[in-house]
Amino acid sequence: MTQHREESIHRPGVLIFITLFVLFAIFLLSQLAAETRLVPNAKLAEQPRFWPAIGVLSMVGFGLAQIALSWRVKTGWDPGEVAVWLRAFEYLAWFMAYVAVVPVMGYLAATVAFTTSLAFRQGYRDARSLGAAALLGLTIVLVFKTGLSVKIPGGAVYEYLPGPLRSFMIVNF
Amino acid sequence: MELLGSAILILARWDVVAALLVGSVGGVIIGAIPGVGAAVAIAILLPATFSLDPIVGLSALLGIYGSSMYGGAIPAILINTPGTAVNALTTYEGTPMTERGEARRALSLAYSASFCGAVFSIVCLILLSPVLAWIAPMFGSREIFLAALLGVILVVLAHRGQILLAGMMAGFGIWLNTIGLETLQYSQRYTFGQTWLSGGVDLIVVVLGVFAISQAFVLLVEPDKRAHAEPITGGLLSGFKELAVYKRVTAASGSFGVMMGMIPGVGEFTAQFLSYTYAQKTSKAPESFGKGSPEGLIASEAANNAVPAAAMIPLLALGIPGEALTAMMLSVFYVHNVIPGPGLFQNQLDFVVAIYLALLVLNVLVLVFLLFSTNILLKVIEAPTRFIGMAVLTLSFVGVYSLRNSAIDCAVAAGFGIFGFIMKRFSLPIVPIILGMVLGGIMEDKLRTSMMRVRTPFDFIDRPIAFMLFLIIIIVVASHAFGLWRAFRSSRESGR
Numbered sequence: 001m002t003q004h005r006e007e008s009i010h011r012p013g014v015l016i017f018i019t020l021f022v023l024f025a026i027f028l029l030s031q032l033a034a035e036t037r038l039v040p041n042a043k044l045a046e047q048p049r050f051w052p053a054i055g056v057l058s059m060v061g062f063g064l065a066q067i068a069l070s071w072r073v074k075t076g077w078d079p080g081e082v083a084v085w086l087r088a089f090e091y092l093a094w095f096m097a098y099v100a101v102v103p104v105m106g107y108l109a110a111t112v113a114f115t116t117s118l119a120f121r122q123g124y125r126d127a128r129s130l131g132a133a134a135l136l137g138l139t140i141v142l143v144f145k146t147g148l149s150v151k152i153p154g155g156a157v158y159e160y161l162p163g164p165l166r167s168f169m170i171v172n173f
Numbered sequence: 174m175e176l177l178g179s180a181i182l183i184l185a186r187w188d189v190v191a192a193l194l195v196g197s198v199g200g201v202i203i204g205a206i207p208g209v210g211a212a213v214a215i216a217i218l219l220p221a222t223f224s225l226d227p228i229v230g231l232s233a234l235l236g237i238y239g240s241s242m243y244g245g246a247i248p249a250i251l252i253n254t255p256g257t258a259v260n261a262l263t264t265y266e267g268t269p270m271t272e273r274g275e276a277r278r279a280l281s282l283a284y285s286a287s288f289c290g291a292v293f294s295i296v297c298l299i300l301l302s303p304v305l306a307w308i309a310p311m312f313g314s315r316e317i318f319l320a321a322l323l324g325v326i327l328v329v330l331a332h333r334g335q336i337l338l339a340g341m342m343a344g345f346g347i348w349l350n351t352i353g354l355e356t357l358q359y360s361q362r363y364t365f366g367q368t369w370l371s372g373g374v375d376l377i378v379v380v381l382g383v384f385a386i387s388q389a390f391v392l393l394v395e396p397d398k399r400a401h402a403e404p405i406t407g408g409l410l411s412g413f414k415e416l417a418v419y420k421r422v423t424a425a426s427g428s429f430g431v432m433m434g435m436i437p438g439v440g441e442f443t444a445q446f447l448s449y450t451y452a453q454k455t456s457k458a459p460e461s462f463g464k465g466s467p468e469g470l471i472a473s474e475a476a477n478n479a480v481p482a483a484a485m486i487p488l489l490a491l492g493i494p495g496e497a498l499t500a501m502m503l504s505v506f507y508v509h510n511v512i513p514g515p516g517l518f519q520n521q522l523d524f525v526v527a528i529y530l531a532l533l534v535l536n537v538l539v540l541v542f543l544l545f546s547t548n549i550l551l552k553v554i555e556a557p558t559r560f561i562g563m564a565v566l567t568l569s570f571v572g573v574y575s576l577r578n579s580a581i582d583c584a585v586a587a588g589f590g591i592f593g594f595i596m597k598r599f600s601l602p603i604v605p606i607i608l609g610m611v612l613g614g615i616m617e618d619k620l621r622t623s624m625m626r627v628r629t630p631f632d633f634i635d636r637p638i639a640f641m642l643f644l645i646i647i648i649v650v651a652s653h654a655f656g657l658w659r660a661f662r663s664s665r666e667s668g669r
Contacts, residue, residue, distance in 0.1 A: 014599045021341070028348065028363070037360040045624045048360045051617045052351040055609070058344025066337040081598070088390040088594045092587045095386070095566055099574065099583040115567055122393070122559045129560075136564055140571065148221050150575040 012078035015070050022063035028056045094118060106155025107145055108173035112137040146172045180526035183228055184534070192229045196236015197535040198542055203237065204244025205550045206561055208392055210257045211241035212384045213565060215501050217572040219377055227509040228524070232531050234505065238498050239291065239481045239532055240539040242441075246283040246474055247547065248554045251276060251402040256554075259441040262449055262473040269465030277405050281412030282467055283474045284543050286423060289416060290475030291536045293427035294434065294482035299529050305490045306522060309515035311638050312491055314623035317514070319634075319642035321493050321612045321619065324437035326646060328496075328612075330653050331443065332602045339602045346609020349374050350617075357621065369581050376504055376610055378573060378582050382589025383596070383603050384497070385569040390594040392562025402551045409544050419471050422452045426472045430479025435486045437495035437608075441477040448476035482532050489513050489525055493615065497604045500611045 036049040044050055094114075102110045112134050119133035144150045154170030161169060183189070203214040214237050222230030245256030250267030263283065270279035312320070325343055332339035352363045353373030364370040416423055426448035433444035452472035453462045462469045487493045492514035494500035506513050517525060543550075573586045596603050627633050634643045 011599055014601070017595055017599065017601075018338070018341075025341075025345075031363070031365075035361075035363045035365065037358060037362075039358050039360075042358070043624055045620045046357060048355045048358050048362055051613065052348055052362050055344045055346075055348025055351060055613065059341050059348065062337045062340035062344060066341065069337065084394055084598065085591075085595060087394045088591055091390050091393050091566065092591055095570070095587050095590075096584060098567075098570060099580050102570075102574070111567060111570075115563060118563050118566070119560070122563065124560070133560070133563065137567065140564075140567055144221060144571045144575075149224065150221050150571060151224075151578060152571070152575055153578055 013081040015067070018063060018066055018070065022060065022067060025056060025059035025063055029060055032056060094121075102155070103153060104156050106158055106169065106173060107152045108138070108141045108169075109155065109157075111141050115140075141173060176523055176526055179523035180530055183523060183527040184232075184530055186229075188226070188229045189232050189531070192225070192233040193236050193531060193535050194538060196233035197240045197538045198236075199233075200237035200240030201244035201539055201542060202550065202553055204241030204256045204260075205247045205553050206244075206556065207248050207254045207256055207398075207554070208388065208558055209561060209565065210245075210388075211237050212497055212501075213388050214241070215498055216377070216380045216384045217565075217568045219380070219501055219504065220572050220575045222505055223508045227505065227511050228527060228531075230505050230509075231502065231528065232535075234502055235481075235528070235531055236535045236538075238502075239478075239535050242474075242477050242481075243284065243287050243539050243543060244550065246287065247280065247550055248402070250279045250283060251551070252554060259445065259477045260473075262445050263470060265463050266466050266469040266473070269463075270467075270470070273465060275465070276403070277407050277409065278411070278415075278467075279465075279470060280405060280547060281409040282415060282470050283412070284409060284540060285412030285416045286426075286471040286474040287478040288536055288540050289423050290427045290430055290477070290479040291482065292533065293424070293475075294431050294479035295529055295532050295536070297431045298482050298486065298532075299526075301486065302518075302522075302525065302529075305486065306518040308638075309490045309518045311636075312515050313636070313639075314619040315627070315633055316636070316638045316642060317491055317493070318616055318619035318623055319639055319646065320437075320487070320491055321615045323642060323646050323649070324487075324493055324495065325608065325612050325616075326649060327437055328605050328608045330649065332605070335602050339605045342602055343605040343609035346606040346611075347613035347616075349379065349606070350610045350613040374585065375576060375582065376500075376607070377576055378586045379589050379610065380497075380501055380607060381569055381572045382586040383593035383606060385565055385572065386586055386590030387593025387597055389562045389566035389569060390590055391597050392558050392565065395558065397557045397559050402554055404548045404551060409547065415467065416471065419468055421455070422448075422468050422471050423475050425451055426475035427479045430476040431483040433476075434480035434483025434495070437487055437493060441480045444476040444480055445473050448472040482529075485528065485532075489517060489528070490515070492517075494608065494611055497607045500607050503611060 032049065032053060036052050038047060038049050098110060098114045101113070105113070115133040115137035116130055119130055124130060124133065145152055158166050158169045199214065200211060203209050203211065215234050218233065218237070222233055225233075241257055242259055245260035246263050246267065247256060249255040249260040249263040251271055253264050253268040255261045255264055267279045267283065270276065329336055329339040329343050348363070350373075352370055353361070354371050355362050361371060429448040429451070430444045433447065449469060449472045452468045453459050456462070456466070456468050458466065484495050484499050487495050488499045488503060492503070492512065494503050503513065511517070511521070511524070569586070570583065573583050576582055593603055623633070634640045
């Protein structure tokens, strides 16, 4: 396990990731005075700045130490790894589109459309797989919204439905 | 006896029984799916449990926590792919056994060892209760602060080979927890003038991002993996008979699981490593380890299943979670205004005993379920991984959006999803972020409270437990520093 962990931090791209993270931490450290208060006559532990400082200093300190240790190991640069990172952004966009559509189309329609279209994007083109994806979406809605009554508001399109059906859809789907 | 009766009354409700059933069966299924795991499932289900009674919500989550490792053993044994990370060691012995046609024996041994490890741990928990109830009130603010500090240190040091990164991520977690309005001096911290940051970064949003959404991304970007496992024929109860032959290994592994489970930040991996090493060193056939040794399989499964119950000890007695899953469960307690810690043992001992009993019942449920449904679970193992990724992403939405219907929460969770995805690609430590958030909050709160009664630094450790915890912190840090120095010296000597 230890050996695997040591090897994993020497993979191409890790140093870039850690460097970006440490740069972010240094930015936070530069903002410490502006973004936190120092209260006169208050004890150190009661200062609003104390714990953010501990967190940010740990990020910077440990991060710089890690960079110093990793610097001598030539890990190289793997453009393929960055391509994989970018592929994940596509699914982030899918997810955010789904988030945007739910309040408009309603949870049921948006979820079934999301699972089916994402399955299609994933290369599942046969009717059985697409049907299974639609069924998955339906099941999720039935379990969480209809069954467990989780807090997800009805879609804007439900406003166009007749009275009793509108209430039914808002409560259950 | 009256206490036991009261605890049984708490559990004897149809919704608690249903939650236990759904949690334990669901946990086995989730555990059997390679690449999902209990953390993802608990993260997704967490907000859904907020509307339930604490005991109902906790029963469901405990069900998943306690049963996922049973399910994880199935793909570990049959297709050489651990269902959950902690079943990795099981593949060393389970796969060779399957290859020589002993799949049924391996599964049966895994189920029985898991069951015995878990029950052993629960019995220890019940026996320890009076001791905990006696000790817990001795923990004041400064003791809880020191215990939380020890937890952070142990979590960081447990990531051998990545200690600096673990420290960096724990710091990140501590910083994340400070964002928003601070309630003592009423000042904003790191909000950058953004009103949506005033409420802080919700733990659940981070948990869902780094565990669930990131895992969905991992599964979606990788090519589909489809496994095939041969159906099992014959009964699966014979493992209990064989377990009697290896009772010493079973008991030792269960004990390692209990001890390691109680220590924050240590958990399943160390317990498994210690019990596996012990089993190998004391075995009459140490050469068979790695080639399908039943003792190795028992050591791995008994140890990892003994951990969940033991991990509840620091959570219930001190309100300090030792790892990510108990940190998630802590939020269920907080939502319902049930504050785990010394007061819980003093005022709601029946609730604590009910949790122990729930753990016991769920293990029985899981065993019965597995005896009859292993072949059905093989279908779950065969599910295409990208399809599972899609399901996880869809379910993650429910988890985040149902918190407060905020698209910003979803965007933040998705951002943490990308962050977690990159960390998972490099096998970097994620758990310290969550524990940094939870323990950071506890440390801030308890340090402030305790400093009110402290004039000199020595006052901080003038009580026996505080002094003991301080001593343990010094010993842990010093022994680690000594180990580093020795490693440095030997590497210099070998370089000459």
